[in-house]
Amino acid sequence: MKIVVIGGSGHIGTFLVPRLVRAGHDVVSMTRSGRTRYAASPEWEEVTHVAVDREEQDTDGTFGRTVLAQRPDVVIDLLCFTIESATALVDALRGEVGHLLHCGSLFRYGPTVKYPIHEGGGTEAIDEYGRQKDAIARMLIAESASPGGLTTTSIHPGHIVGPGWLPINPLGNTDVSAWHRISSGTPLRVPSQGGDTMHHVHADDVAQLFQLAVENREAAAGEDFHAVAPSALTVRGYTGIAGGWFGRPGEIEPITWEQYRSETTEAFAQHSWDHLHRSHYLSIDKPKSVLGYASAYEPEQAILESVRWLIEHGELEVARPLRV
Numbered sequence: 001m002k003i004v005v006i007g008g009s010g011h012i013g014t015f016l017v018p019r020l021v022r023a024g025h026d027v028v029s030m031t032r033s034g035r036t037r038y039a040a041s042p043e044w045e046e047v048t049h050v051a052v053d054r055e056e057q058d059t060d061g062t063f064g065r066t067v068l069a070q071r072p073d074v075v076i077d078l079l080c081f082t083i084e085s086a087t088a089l090v091d092a093l094r095g096e097v098g099h100l101l102h103c104g105s106l107f108r109y110g111p112t113v114k115y116p117i118h119e120g121g122g123t124e125a126i127d128e129y130g131r132q133k134d135a136i137a138r139m140l141i142a143e144s145a146s147p148g149g150l151t152t153t154s155i156h157p158g159h160i161v162g163p164g165w166l167p168i169n170p171l172g173n174t175d176v177s178a179w180h181r182i183s184s185g186t187p188l189r190v191p192s193q194g195g196d197t198m199h200h201v202h203a204d205d206v207a208q209l210f211q212l213a214v215e216n217r218e219a220a221a222g223e224d225f226h227a228v229a230p231s232a233l234t235v236r237g238y239t240g241i242a243g244g245w246f247g248r249p250g251e252i253e254p255i256t257w258e259q260y261r262s263e264t265t266e267a268f269a270q271h272s273w274d275h276l277h278r279s280h281y282l283s284i285d286k287p288k289s290v291l292g293y294a295s296a297y298e299p300e301q302a303i304l305e306s307v308r309w310l311i312e313h314g315e316l317e318v319a320r321p322l323r324v
Helices: 011-022 042-046 054-060 063-068 083-093 128-145 177-184 203-215 235-245 257-263 266-276 285-291 299-312
Strands: 002-006 026-031 048-051 074-077 099-103 152-157 159-161 188-190 200-202 223-227 252-254
Touching: 002 011, 011 026, 011 042, 011 203, 054 063, 054 083, 063 083, 074 083, 074 203, 083 099, 083 128, 099 128, 099 203, 128 152, 128 223, 152 203, 159 203, 159 299, 177 188, 177 235, 188 235, 188 257, 200 203, 200 299, 203 223, 203 285, 223 285, 235 252, 235 299, 257 266
Parallel strands: 002 026, 002 074, 026 048, 074 099, 099 152, 152 223, 159 200, 188 252
Antiparallel strands: none
């Protein structure tokens, strides 16, 4: 099939595009720069690169025509954040393309009230980003169910990690000083008693699920799926596991949110709240049973790969070397 990947140079695309090429598909990567950005692989030499400014063309109403000009059988949209943008693309592709796949987010759900969360079953989103992602997912389901509607699938990743990407740490943010404290054996001061959960996923596992949905169109039609690791990490468990990588105990020191906000930046405090308050843990029963999804990475394995890459490339300063 000829497959257009919108946003193919990002973390998911870095793994997805080579996967599709290896599977024998003709792939077009549409990005602002017109080139790849992360891990290099020989498959990229077989990819057609198209430079396009999605935001600009959404504004002038030409983006759908630009996508259709590539004459795709399948479109994978990794770069859509508003219901208006998603609806415009659906309207352009309806009757012209066999399958549209959209990348959503676990932030379509608000704070967890029951573990695990099944597709579409969480609480209402608590920010505009999450509300938009949920609205898009529901619109796509309705589109596929309507007579003459476009066949669609939405896939909702957890906290994506992989080479070149700073992982969400046990504080629920990307403050690099947390890794120095963990590696030094200093207790990590966290605004939590340690039971809040975060659900990570390796970028290649997300790419795997997109590929499975592409190649099992009838099973994936009109569905939404979670793309996460088989398990989620608690703050306490995550800190302990990460400390062990450096031969340290990995302990936490619970503090109040007021104390935490006084000790960090407003941006890091908000980032932590965004993750810890939601305390997500998503089910993957549906992608496993419907599409045969099989995560290659437990969350700690995926995070360790990210941390190792960052240390080896001089992008993360730690107090002690890794012992694993």
